[in-house]
Amino acid sequence: MEAMYIPKEYLAILILLIFGVLFGVVTLYVGRFFRLSRPYHEKLIAYESGNDPTEAPRMRFSIKFYLIAILFVVFDVESIYLYPWAVTYDRLGLFALVEMFIFIFLLLAGYVYAWKKEVLQWEK
Amino acid sequence: MINTALVSWKAFGPIIPEMFLVCIGLFLIGLDVFSPKRRELLPWLTVIGCLAALVMVAGEKNIVGFGGMIIADSYASFFKIICLLGVILAALMSEHFRRTEGLKQGEYYSLMIFSAVGMLLMASAGDLMVLYLGLELMALSIYCLVGLPRNDGRSAEAAMKYLLMGGFASAILLYGISLVYGLTGTTDIAQIAKYTVTGNLLENPALLAGLGLMIAAFCFKVAIAPFHFWTPDVYEGAPTAITAFMSVGPKAAGFAVFGRVLFTGFPQFHDQWGILLSSLALLTMAIGNITALSQTSIKRMLAYSAVAHAGYSLLGVLSGTAEGLSATMTYLLTYGFMNMGAFAILVLLASPGKRRESLEDYKGLAKTNPMAAFLMLIFMFSLTGIPPTAGFIGKFYLLKAALGAGYTMTVIGLVVFSSISAFFYLRVVRYMYMSDPQENIALDFTPGISAVLGIALLGVLGIGLLPGSVIGQAATALLGQ
Numbered sequence: 001m002e003a004m005y006i007p008k009e010y011l012a013i014l015i016l017l018i019f020g021v022l023f024g025v026v027t028l029y030v031g032r033f034f035r036l037s038r039p040y041h042e043k044l045i046a047y048e049s050g051n052d053p054t055e056a057p058r059m060r061f062s063i064k065f066y067l068i069a070i071l072f073v074v075f076d077v078e079s080i081y082l083y084p085w086a087v088t089y090d091r092l093g094l095f096a097l098v099e100m101f102i103f104i105f106l107l108l109a110g111y112v113y114a115w116k117k118e119v120l121q122w123e124k
Numbered sequence: 125m126i127n128t129a130l131v132s133w134k135a136f137g138p139i140i141p142e143m144f145l146v147c148i149g150l151f152l153i154g155l156d157v158f159s160p161k162r163r164e165l166l167p168w169l170t171v172i173g174c175l176a177a178l179v180m181v182a183g184e185k186n187i188v189g190f191g192g193m194i195i196a197d198s199y200a201s202f203f204k205i206i207c208l209l210g211v212i213l214a215a216l217m218s219e220h221f222r223r224t225e226g227l228k229q230g231e232y233y234s235l236m237i238f239s240a241v242g243m244l245l246m247a248s249a250g251d252l253m254v255l256y257l258g259l260e261l262m263a264l265s266i267y268c269l270v271g272l273p274r275n276d277g278r279s280a281e282a283a284m285k286y287l288l289m290g291g292f293a294s295a296i297l298l299y300g301i302s303l304v305y306g307l308t309g310t311t312d313i314a315q316i317a318k319y320t321v322t323g324n325l326l327e328n329p330a331l332l333a334g335l336g337l338m339i340a341a342f343c344f345k346v347a348i349a350p351f352h353f354w355t356p357d358v359y360e361g362a363p364t365a366i367t368a369f370m371s372v373g374p375k376a377a378g379f380a381v382f383g384r385v386l387f388t389g390f391p392q393f394h395d396q397w398g399i400l401l402s403s404l405a406l407l408t409m410a411i412g413n414i415t416a417l418s419q420t421s422i423k424r425m426l427a428y429s430a431v432a433h434a435g436y437s438l439l440g441v442l443s444g445t446a447e448g449l450s451a452t453m454t455y456l457l458t459y460g461f462m463n464m465g466a467f468a469i470l471v472l473l474a475s476p477g478k479r480r481e482s483l484e485d486y487k488g489l490a491k492t493n494p495m496a497a498f499l500m501l502i503f504m505f506s507l508t509g510i511p512p513t514a515g516f517i518g519k520f521y522l523l524k525a526a527l528g529a530g531y532t533m534t535v536i537g538l539v540v541f542s543s544i545s546a547f548f549y550l551r552v553v554r555y556m557y558m559s560d561p562q563e564n565i566a567l568d569f570t571p572g573i574s575a576v577l578g579i580a581l582l583g584v585l586g587i588g589l590l591p592g593s594v595i596g597q598a599a600t601a602l603l604g605q
Contacts, residue, residue, distance in 0.1 A: 109150050116157040 024067055067119045071111065133318055138189035138196040141180040142203070142244050148173035149237035156230025158563040163230055167219035167572065170233040171212050174240065176433030181244070181514050192312050198601040200248035203380035206457050207243040207373045211236055213464045214369035214581060219572030220363040224474045225273065229328040234274060236369065239265035243377035252301045252311040255381050259297070259345070262374060264325050269369075270362040282361025293344035300337030307331050313389040313476045335390055339397065346378035348438060349408040352388045352405055352431045356415075358425055359427035363483075363604040364474065367423065372460040375437075379456055383449050384426070395446040401442035402534045408435030409541040416548045423481045426466060427509060432545060433459050436538060439522045443529035450598035451521035454587075457594060458514035461583030467498045468576040479564070486552055488561030496567055497556045498543050499577055504549040506584045509542050514587035521595060 055061075084099055085092075114120065136143065152166055156466050181204040184543025186197045215282040222232075242262030249255035267290065271283025297412060304313050307330055308319040359367045387395055419425040437459070440452030473480045473489075473496070490497035508514035519542065526535050587594050 106146075106150075109153070113153055113157055 016084075050092065064122065071114060071119070074110065075106055078104070129148050130489075134187055138184075138194040138248065139189045139245075141177045141184075142241050144180065145177050145241045145244070146461075147238050148177075148533070149234040150232065152234040152237065154282050155350060156234075160230070162576065166230055167215045167222075170215040170237060173237065173444050174208050174212045174215070175481045175509055176243075177240075178205060178212070178397065181205060182210065188250065192314065194245075194248050195250035195253050196248045199383070200380065200597070201427070202453050202598060203247040203376050203456075203603040204244050205511055206376040206453075206460050207240055207247065209457075210372035210376070211240045211458055213372075213460075214365050214578050216572040216576045217368060217468055218365040220568075220570045221363065221471050221474075221572070224241075224471075224476050225365065227273060228336065231235045231270065231576075231596070235265045235269050235272075238267070239263075240373065243325075243373050246377040247256050247380040249381065249384065250313055252304070252313065252385075255313075255385070256294075256297065256301065258377070259381070260294065262377060263294070263345075266370060266374065269366045270358060272366075272562070273363055276361075280361075282358045285354055286358045287547035293351070294346075296337050297341030300334045300339075300341065302332055303334030305335070309393060313385060316321075317391060318390045320390070328393055332393070332396060335393060335397065335437070336400070338385060339400065340376055342382050343404065346382070346434045346437075347408075348404050348418075348433065349411040349432050349433050350404075352408065352411065352445045355431050355603040356424055356427040359430065360424045361422065364423065364467060364471050364479075367427075368464055368471075371426070371463050371467070374429070376456045376460065379437060379441065379452060383452070384439065386582065387444070387449065389446075397529075398529075402531050405435045405438040405442060405534055406537045408432065408438065409537055413545045413548075416545065419548070421481050421482050422483060422486065422552065423470060425469075425552075429545070429549075430463070433463075433507075434540065434596060436519060436522055436542075437524040439534060439538060442534070445529055446599070446602045448522075448594065449531060450602050451518075451525040454591075454594050455518035455522055455600040457598075458506070458518040458584070458587050460580045461580045461587070462515055464498065464576060465503040465580030465584060466507065467578060468573055469496055469503065472496060472569070472573050473565060475565070483552065483555055484562070486555045487559040489556040489565075492561045492564050492565050494508055495569075500556060501583060501586060502581065504552050506588070508546045508549040510546075512585070512588045514584045515592040517588055521591075532581070572579070 081103070082100070085096060089096060148169070154168060155162060155169070156166065162555075163486065181201045184196045184201045185199075188195050188197075202462070215236060218232065218236075221227065239262045242258045242265065243261070245258030246255055246262065247258075250256055255391065267283055270286055271279055273279045298444055301311065306314060306324065307328060308316045310316060310319060320326060320331065340351060344354075344413040347355040359370065362370065379554065386394075390397065409432055412428050412430075412435055416425050416428035418433065419428060433455075437452050437455050439454065440448040440450070442448070443451075489500070500515060503598045506515035509519040511517075522537060523535055526538070
């Protein structure tokens with residue numbers, strides 16, 4: 001058993017991995033023949049969430065970008081969670097409805113908190 | 125396919141206190157955001173909410189929920205009581221503390237409550253995933269609490285160090301869990317023990333490695349050497365009330381999972397983890413106590429003493445018996461009282477702009493403030509382990525349990541290092557009683573801090589004079605398991 005063990009269950013993951021890598025490599029390579037190339041200074045600097053990437057390491061920086069990003073992630077995950085819930089809703093009944101309301105309420109509480117703390121105001 | 129018959133309202137039974145605390149935490153956030161003028165109420169609401177949760181927890185009787193993921197038994201509820209007591213005392217302390225430090229953030233109390241939810245989940249975790257979830261909830265809230273005074277460089281540094289080290293510990297824990305899961309095919313702690321026997325895993329080195337990694341991560345959380353390096357810096361940098369909270373709550377929760385995982389999940393491996401933990405305990409007691417000798421800051425001294433006491437508490441766990449575990453539980457409760465008391469004196473002495481954390485500041489305290497000095501004397505006696513205080517009783521039971529299990533070397537270590545510890549604890553007493561005062565400190569016994577000191581004193585003397593009740597409680601908690 002030890003010598004012949006082939007994890008078949010994981011084969012799908014391997015295939016996905018191969019396709020994922022190929023997708024990135026192939027599109028980047030093929031894209032080279034079609035896209036324009038007009039580099040200028042701002043385009044070439046490293047992307048650092050709206051901050052200038054080259055400064056003294058101990059400075060204070062604005063975290064607006066990160067807050068918006070984390071709020072986005074929270075609701076992004078929520079919407080993913082809503083899909084399986086909606087699909088199985090028939091079988092789950094009222095219990096699941098209340099559960100989902102509690103879940104959304106907890107996320108909303110965070111949203112309202114962020115709103116009240118003026119996270120959503122880009123310029124103060 | 126989900127069986128809808130299993131999903132019912134009753135499923136929430138075992139986590140009602142946790143859900144209640146989440147509601148309180150959200151309510152406190154709401155209160156702070158929508159009605160900032162009523163911020164004065166926050167500490168008191170925290171105390172009331174935690175007291176209510178304490179009553180709920182104490183009433184819990186062996187409910188298993190979510191398919192064994194949550195085990196709300198009396199073992200868990202004993203630890204939950206320690207954690208909630210920690211929150212209550214820390215909140216009362218903060219009521220005083222925020223005046224001297226100018227801490228006004230409303231998130232402070234809700235974060236404290238959220239971390240308590242994490243601890244409660246850890247205490248009743250029957251599954252490694254719930255355990256991890258609780259641990260992260262606890263740790264993330266505490267990282268924020270440590271760094272809350274954001275204009276204080278010391279706090280920022282402490283928060284950063286704690287976050288980085290905590291991140292490593294979490295990763296190590298997850299790696300250990302993944303190894304155990306890979307071999308046993310389950311994350312259910314009780315099932316792991318069954319599967320190690322039926323699946324012939326008793327000699328498996330990878331399972332041992334997984335267990336070792338998990339132990340390393342738990343050791344980090346309760347500050348056992350050689351995973352204690354974060355402790356002094358973080359304890360010193362954090363706001364004092366939070367330091368007090370950190371030294372009680374997370375430690376109790378950490379030992380709760382220690383006991384649950386080792387006793388329920390890996391009882392067959394006692395030969396291995398018993399030896400490992402006894403050497404770690406010796407190392408911890410040595411490092412904690414010897415390093416504390418040279419500290420001039422009382423806060424830092426108490427940080428090293430927290431390391432040393434984690435080493436003592438480990439004695440009960442490593443003995444691998446129910447008696448030992450109940451000794452650890454008792455010790456954690458007594459440690460909670462005496463440590464909270466000592467930190468409360470630290471908070472009491474601090475005034476705006478002057479932290480008074482060094483030994484020099486305690487010179488002649490007995491002449492200027494006999495009351496505060498006397499209380500500190502009792503807490504220091506208890507931390508040393510001098511009768512009739514709780515510290516003595518706690519150490520006595522630990523000693524007895526470890527001796528009974530045959531760990532003579534570790535017991536000798538405990539005795540030797542506690543006598544070494546007398547030097548630095550009693551040095552505080554000597555400074556207070558045998559030196560001349562340098563300045564006249566006017567102390568402000570606010571209701572919050574007086575309550576903390578009262579409860580701590582009651583706990584230290586109560587357990588010291590009537591130890592039977594607490595030991596009995598801890599023992600029944602275990603036998604009822």
